[in-house]
Every structure is written in structure tokens, then in C-alpha cells.
Amino acid sequence: MELITLTNFHFLSILQLASPALPVGAYSYSEGLEMLVENGTINNSxxxxxxxxxxxxxxxxxxxxxxxxxxxxxxxxxxxxxxxxWNLWLSAVRDTEELRASSWQMGRSLLQLLTKLAPSTVPLASAVGYPCNYAIAFGIASSHWQINHQAALLAYLHSWVNNLITAGIKLIPLGQTAGQELLLESQALLSDTMLEILALEDDDLAYCSWGLSLASMQHETQYTRLFRS
Structure with missing residues (x-):
């Protein structure tokens, strides 16, 4: 894989954008994981x-x-x-109400934060309109801070994995060390996934995620919940 080189400014910017402390509410979503833990599909690391x-x-x-x-x-x-x-396209292909709502809520929160931190992004945010998906808002933020494609994509994927591992630590439950082991073990796959995604043409955009879809649908009526999805 080609070495990613970033200036200090770009490196710090992408760390901030992918930080778990970013106030977009990612911590409140498990993307169906809560249902999978309750029904016993996932019960260990x-x-x-x-x-x-x-x-x-x-x-x-x-x-x-x-x-x-x-x-x-x-x-x-x-x-x-x-x-x-692309924002409308992504909204249209969501499988469940919960997944769509989480993407819209996080996208709205990120755009609100971004336009306060960088008022020059207001025209782009306005052009997208509401609701805005999180992926689109993340792309706009990465563009504003001039993050290269590889770094932005790795950060996006890493923050997703980190969020679900954190949810797993709470739900299964797992120890913090086990969670960090999973995060470390995911590095090679994250790198491979990044390269595969960068090579995708528009007509190749597809996925097979019926397990997630079913878990998300069931989570909507799950009796006891810690997470919003």
C-alpha cells in the first residue's frame, strides 16, 4: 500500500474528525448489535x-x-x-428506518458543528440541504481540511469499527483489553477494505447486509435498549 503522508495540520484535523469525542452522537448507536447480543448471535469477542x-x-x-x-x-x-x-441516493438505499435516522442525525450534527468551526462551509452544507447523511457530511469536512482520500477513508472506517467495538464492550460485555485487541487486529482488514473501496466504480456500489437489516428491524421493537439503533 502506498504510504500516506500528512502534514501536522492535516493529521490533527483527521484525528479530530474521527475522534469518539466528536459531538455527533455516534456513541448512541449500535447498528443492530444490541439485538444480536440479546438473541445470542453475538456473545463473545x-x-x-x-x-x-x-x-x-x-x-x-x-x-x-x-x-x-x-x-x-x-x-x-x-x-x-x-x-x-449522492446524498439523496444514499438516503434512498437505506434498509431500515433506524439506520436512515441515525445517518441523518449524525450528518446534521456534524454539519452544524462544521459550519460553526468553519463558516466557509455554509454554502456546501446549504447545497446538500436537509436531511444530510453522515457520510456526505464527513466528506465535506474532509474536503474542507484538505484530507487526502486514503486518510479520510481509513479514518471513516476506523471510527466505525471503534464505535461498534465500544458498543460490544458494553453489551456483551467485553473487557477494555479485549476491545483494544479487536481494534488492533482489524488494521490489516481496514487497509485492504480501503483499497477495495477506492477502486469501486459507481456501477459497482452494492452490498449484502441482510443480517444487519433484520437485526435493525427487530431492534425497533426491542423491549429493553441502551442504544438508539
């Missing part, structure tokens, strides 16, 4: 690792990440119509 690997290889996170890159490219070019088109 090995099950969770298998689930994360399957989602990275075949699931909707690949599509989200690919659209994020297209949002970044459109923002770089000032292609407002392209941003709007």
Missing part, C-alpha cells in the same frame, strides 16, 4: 470479530464509505449538484 469482518467485506459500511469519498470529491470540485445527488 470472536463472534464480534466475525461480524465486523463480514460487514467490512460485504456490508453497507462499504457503500457508506464509497459515498463518503464521492462526497469528498464533489466538495473538492465545488460540485453542489453531485453532493445533493
Amino acid at each position: 470472536n463472534n464480534l470479530k466475525d461480524w465486523l469482518e463480514a460487514e467490512l467485506k460485504y456490508g453497507s459500511i462499504r457503500m457508506d464509505a464509497a459515498v463518503m469519498i464521492r462526497g469528498l470529491q464533489a466538495a473538492n470540485l465545488g460540485d453542489w449538484e453531485g453532493l445533493k445527488r
Whole structure:
């Protein structure tokens, strides 16, 4: 893999954008994991690792990440119509109400934060309109801070894995060390997934994530919940 080189400014910017402390509410979503733990499908670190690997290889996170890159490219070019088109496209392919709502809520929160930190991004945010998916908002932010495609994509994927591992630690439950082991073991797959996503053409955007879809649908009526999805 080609070495990613970043200036200190770019490196710190992408760390801030992918930080768990970013106030977008990512911590409140488990993306169906809560249902999978309750029904016994996932009950240890090995099950969770298998689930994360399957989602990275075949699931909707690949599509989200690919659209994020297209949002970044459109923002770089000032292609407002392209941003709007990809945002609408991503909303249309969501499988469940919970997954769509979480993407919209996080996208709205990130755009609100971004426009306060960088008022020059207001025209781009306005062009996308509401609701805005999180992937699109992340792409706009990456474009504003001039983050290269590889770094932005790795950060996006890493923050997704980190969030679900954190949810798994609470739900299964797992120890903090086990969670960090899973995060470390995911590095090679994250790198491979990044390269595969960068090579995808528009007509190749597809995913197989029926397990996530079913878990998300069931989670909507789950009696006791810690998470919003």
C-alpha cells in the first residue's frame, strides 16, 4: 500500500474528525448489535470479530464509505449538484428506518458543528440541504481540511469499527483489553477494505447486509435498549 503522508495540520484535523469525542452522537448507536447480543448471535469477542469482518467485506459500511469519498470529491470540485445527488441516493438505499435516522442525525450534527468551526462551509452544507447523511457530511469536512482520500477513508472506517467495538464492550460485555485487541487486529482488514473501496466504480456500489437489516428491524421493537439503533 502506498504510504500516506500528512502534514501536522492535516493529521490533527483527521484525528479530530474521527475522534469518539466528536459531538455527533455516534456513541448512541449500535447498528443492530444490541439485538444480536440479546438473541445470542453475538456473545463473545470472536463472534464480534466475525461480524465486523463480514460487514467490512460485504456490508453497507462499504457503500457508506464509497459515498463518503464521492462526497469528498464533489466538495473538492465545488460540485453542489453531485453532493445533493449522492446524498439523496444514499438516503434512498437505506434498509431500515433506524439506520436512515441515525445517518441523518449524525450528518446534521456534524454539519452544524462544521459550519460553526468553519463558516466557509455554509454554502456546501446549504447545497446538500436537509436531511444530510453522515457520510456526505464527513466528506465535506474532509474536503474542507484538505484530507487526502486514503486518510479520510481509513479514518471513516476506523471510527466505525471503534464505535461498534465500544458498543460490544458494553453489551456483551467485553473487557477494555479485549476491545483494544479487536481494534488492533482489524488494521490489516481496514487497509485492504480501503483499497477495495477506492477502486469501486459507481456501477459497482452494492452490498449484502441482510443480517444487519433484520437485526435493525427487530431492534425497533426491542423491549429493553441502551442504544438508539
